[in-house]
Amino acid sequence: MARMTFITHDNQKHIVDMQDGISIMEASKPFPFALEGACGGQMGCATCHVIIGQQWYDKLPAPSEQEEAMLDVAFGITETSRLGCQVRVDPLLEGMVVRLPEALNFDAAVVANASQADD
């Protein structure tokens, strides 16, 4: 269990206890700020894009090349952006602050990226 603060783009704060050992995308599901995760955690979309507070970002294992490639084609990316499906809840992340970017796509649709991410 780790207590985390999720800040939605309208600046609402949600302080919640997240279940260990699963991704924050999965652990967010019971809450009102649930991350979309359209591809089901396959790094095939960026609908679980989150911005992690710097001090906790530094504690996370580095993103894989596949995660980087997906962040390459997402929007509103920052220096501490991650895919929520790749961030595992761990007691070491106690107190982590996570910002949820505004859903940026005009088409009001989920953003699932085909495997050929750059074609």
Next chain:
Amino acid sequence: MVDTDVLIVGAGPVGLFAIFQCGMLNLRTHVVDSLPSVGGQCMALYPEKPIFDIPAFPRIDGASLINNLLAQAQPFGPVFHLGQVVQTVTPCSEGGFKIATSTGNKITARSILIAGGAGAYVPNRPPLENIRLYEGQGIHYSVTTKDDFRGQHVIVVGGGDSALDWAITLSEIATTVTLVHRRPGFTAAPATVTKLKELVKANRMTLKAPGHVTAVHGDKNMTHVTISGPSGAEQLSASRLLFFLGSVASLGPIANWGLELEGARICVDPVTQQSSSSGIFAIGDVAVYPNKLKLILCGFSEAAMAAHAIHKFINPNTVLVHRHSTSIGVPTSSLVPSN
């Protein structure tokens, strides 16, 4: 003459199983999908990943699941229209619908069954304010006429093979080429990256990485773009802007059909799977109702329920005597036409 009883939109696992379920009720099917081959996300995203929650398959990978579903659907002679999206749907006065696809295909159908999953794959469009103003006239997602870039100030966005290949190719004919990418690393082939770096060194191309295009400017024509990076924002002359940011699944034109939606999903009656429009049904991930579970197996069940509801919709005066597949088998040759 109506082309088909059911037009299925989406050839993912649920759309493919709907062919079978419709076929068992003697309903003929045509299937449209945006991708060039069947299988939807199972094939495009995770063909080799095992799935563990398909009944009777303790473990099956995405590609095998699709191949099995296709084999199960094949006896019913579905007609596939791949690499196109349904653009417009017009109700006919005598019932049924006229459908036009993005490639100019025209199909008439008695009913429509949307099994669109996360949506149709379309180019990933950045959320820039006036981007649509210049789309097709300066802003592009692919290169169709290379010569259109001759003598232009070209901005290419992306870090994959498409972005780098085109940046390199266009540097031969454009006045300036600037490649914008969010980080210094690329996913393009190493030899391509080497070539790019040579061109940058020789001042034949400018590289802005990390960088983001954050605004486009112009009047009738685009003239400039704003590129933001670690050292701030700058405006560059730009008459052509190319985005190579992959494709995204979007509800696309379906969003304009006037169906009741919840976000990007279609609200349906969970008993019949019918949408808010009579004769248009939705199943699988794209359909939503209270307590909906986004599971392939639920999509299969919804396909069966929709097929029965569609049979009733098309033949309101016929009592359907349901017989199990164990009693009637499946056709071995072509399907008997329903009328």
